[in-house]
Amino acid sequence: MSAKNIRIYDTTLRDGSQGEGVSFSLQDKLNIARRLAEIGIDYVEGGYPLSNEKDVAFFEQIRKDDLGDTKICAFGMTRRRSMKAADDPGMKALVAAQTPCITLVGKTWDYHATDVLNVTLDENLAMIGESAEFLAGHSEVIYDAEHFFDGFKANPDYAIETLKSAASAGATCLVMCDTNGGTLPEEVAAITATAIEKLADYNIQFGIHTHNDGELAVANSLASVDAGACQVQGTINGIGERCGNADLISVMANLALKKKDYSVLGGRPLTHLTELSRYVYETANLQWRGGQPFVGQSAFAHKGGMHVHAINKAASTYEHIDPAMVGNERRILVSELSGRSNIVAIAKQHNIEDDRGLMDKILAEVVRLENQGYQYENAGASFDLLVRRITETFMPHFNPIKYRIVAGDRESGSGNVFAEAIIKLEVGEKLWFDAAEGHGPVNALDAALRKALIDSYPCLSEMRLIDYKVRVVDSSAGTAASIRVNIESSDASETWGTIGVSENIIEASWQALVDAVEYKLHKEEMPLGG
Ligand SMILES: CC(=O)SCCNC(=O)CCNC(=O)[C@H](O)C(C)(C)COP(=O)(O)OP(=O)(O)OC[C@H]1O[C@@H](n2cnc3c(N)ncnc32)[C@H](O)[C@@H]1OP(=O)(O)O
Numbered sequence: 001m002s003a004k005n006i007r008i009y010d011t012t013l014r015d016g017s018q019g020e021g022v023s024f025s026l027q028d029k030l031n032i033a034r035r036l037a038e039i040g041i042d043y044v045e046g047g048y049p050l051s052n053e054k055d056v057a058f059f060e061q062i063r064k065d066d067l068g069d070t071k072i073c074a075f076g077m078t079r080r081r082s083m084k085a086a087d088d089p090g091m092k093a094l095v096a097a098q099t100p101c102i103t104l105v106g107k108t109w110d111y112h113a114t115d116v117l118n119v120t121l122d123e124n125l126a127m128i129g130e131s132a133e134f135l136a137g138h139s140e141v142i143y144d145a146e147h148f149f150d151g152f153k154a155n156p157d158y159a160i161e162t163l164k165s166a167a168s169a170g171a172t173c174l175v176m177c178d179t180n181g182g183t184l185p186e187e188v189a190a191i192t193a194t195a196i197e198k199l200a201d202y203n204i205q206f207g208i209h210t211h212n213d214g215e216l217a218v219a220n221s222l223a224s225v226d227a228g229a230c231q232v233q234g235t236i237n238g239i240g241e242r243c244g245n246a247d248l249i250s251v252m253a254n255l256a257l258k259k260k261d262y263s264v265l266g267g268r269p270l271t272h273l274t275e276l277s278r279y280v281y282e283t284a285n286l287q288w289r290g291g292q293p294f295v296g297q298s299a300f301a302h303k304g305g306m307h308v309h310a311i312n313k314a315a316s317t318y319e320h321i322d323p324a325m326v327g328n329e330r331r332i333l334v335s336e337l338s339g340r341s342n343i344v345a346i347a348k349q350h351n352i353e354d355d356r357g358l359m360d361k362i363l364a365e366v367v368r369l370e371n372q373g374y375q376y377e378n379a380g381a382s383f384d385l386l387v388r389r390i391t392e393t394f395m396p397h398f399n400p401i402k403y404r405i406v407a408g409d410r411e412s413g414s415g416n417v418f419a420e421a422i423i424k425l426e427v428g429e430k431l432w433f434d435a436a437e438g439h440g441p442v443n444a445l446d447a448a449l450r451k452a453l454i455d456s457y458p459c460l461s462e463m464r465l466i467d468y469k470v471r472v473v474d475s476s477a478g479t480a481a482s483i484r485v486n487i488e489s490s491d492a493s494e495t496w497g498t499i500g501v502s503e504n505i506i507e508a509s510w511q512a513l514v515d516a517v518e519y520k521l522h523k524e525e526m527p528l529g530g
Pocket residue numbers: 015018048050051052077078079080081105106107116117127146179241
């Protein structure tokens with residue numbers, strides 16, 4: 001029997017943008033919608049045309065794109081009380097959006113109708129039915145039954161009546177929403193099955209929309225699918241109101257890779273998921289979630305020596321899927337919990353021969369440096385350079401001679417505090433003496449270093465510093481506390497971490513910056529081990 005294709009409905013641009021700290025520009029919205037269409041998402045909810053001009057402009061512009069089979073949806077609520085649907089500004093805005101699909105949200109929970117909207121239960125049913133009927137004259141209508149599960153628990157007959165009202169008015173899919181995110185999977189399964197049974201005569205499809213307040217949004221989506229729902233609504237990375245929505249990344253991966261009865265995206269491979277997840281984080285200007293299942297940086301990162309020992313024999317010993325299936329990759333971390341296996345595994349990734357003497361040498365150096373406060377877990381690029389130094393394949397691209405920082409220079413009247421860095425370094429025979437200004441000493445050092453190197457190494461223009469972390473660490477050497485600086489840098493193809501440790505924060509930052517630049521230059525020319 002062929003797998004049942006579950007339609008994926010993305011609301012990153014609407015419910016996702018209701019997440020705290022998330023704000024998409026018009027261009028961000030257009031870019032994300034295009035990305036989602038590229039990977040074959042079935043529905044992309046673009047926004048709320050009644051809400052703001054940006055969303056109106058989004059629908060105007062995206063209409064000109066050929067998005068293949070992906071349907072753009074405009075979202076809005078049922079008509080206001082005591083008003084004809086045709087006269088309601090919200091209805092008019094939805095029609096004006098000219099989308100192939102309109103998603104209409106209405107009230108299911110009797111208490112919300114009477115105490116929040118201040119309407120009778122019959123008026124709420126009329127608002128749902130008349131709105132759906134009006135919109136169905138213009139476009140496909142998906143009906144989002146807000147608070148469906150809470151409403152059903154409070155008054156099951158009325159909750160079912162609201163669905164019937166939308167179904168008989170021409171909606172094509174009824175989406176049961178766990179709006180407050182507090183329902184348990186077994187309740188979702190039972191209520192989904194009951195709703196489907198009660199509307200058996202309507203020849204209509206069902207969908208599920210969950211929130212993550214009980215950390216069950218993905219589990220609840222899967223439970224509803226098992227009970228008969230054939231559309232899942234959610235957001236990329238689970239961003240959304242309060243604790244967020246169901247993370248579509250995990251929903252798609254679980255449905256397609258774990259539950260053999262289902263497929264998503266018409267059976268296309270899911271190898272773009274990691275890239276998509278990071279693209280949305282970057283566009284939303286949010287930090288990646290390292291431990292995010294399937295696509296997080298740590299999702300396939302192995303730290304414990306015993307784990308790495310087993311992974312070297314068979315990946316399935318500590319990996320639930322092959323990371324490549326979702327476009328992710330295995331990472332082997334080096335720390336005080338490492339055994340020789342961690343080093344061997346990393347060496348393998350770098351095509352370095354598994355030479356016991358060499359591995360012991362690397363491990364001994366890692367342990368020595370960790371005693372001083374270094375930690376290579378998030379500093380794979382510094383570890384790479386360390387291995388190059390031990391294997392004598394490190395070829396310095398420049399020789400830093402000295403730097404000086406003038407900190408705390410206040411621009412008169414502006415309130416801005418600047419720092420200046422002056423650096424001297426050698427590239428081959430040539431001596432460079434450069435100065436630059438920055439918002440702080442590290443920013444100034446970074447700017448001065450690039451300025452001095454850019455003529456010799458133009459590829460540095462692609463590189464940017466994306467994160468900077470400082471921590472005070474106790475070195476086992478005893479005397480003064482050390483400062484550990486971690487810097488994350490990236491270019492178009494990779495993100496890499498470097499580390500510096502010193503009693504002085506500027507020196508620690510300098511070491512991490514120099515490693516970041518050296519790593520970029522080495523990787524451009526010659527991968528480690530070949
Ligand atoms: C579960 C969800 O995520 S639903 C989507 C939630 N998303 C958003 O709210 C973001 C976009 N919203 C907005 O931009 C604004 O709230 C707007 C434009 C929709 C409405 O703005 P305003 O008219 O100023 O109303 P406000 O937001 O204060 O209150 C909501 C109004 O809609 C009414 N309303 C709420 N839900 C519904 C509904 N399903 N059907 C009809 N009317 C509704 C309320 O009764 C209230 O009207 P009232 O003041 O006459 O009682």
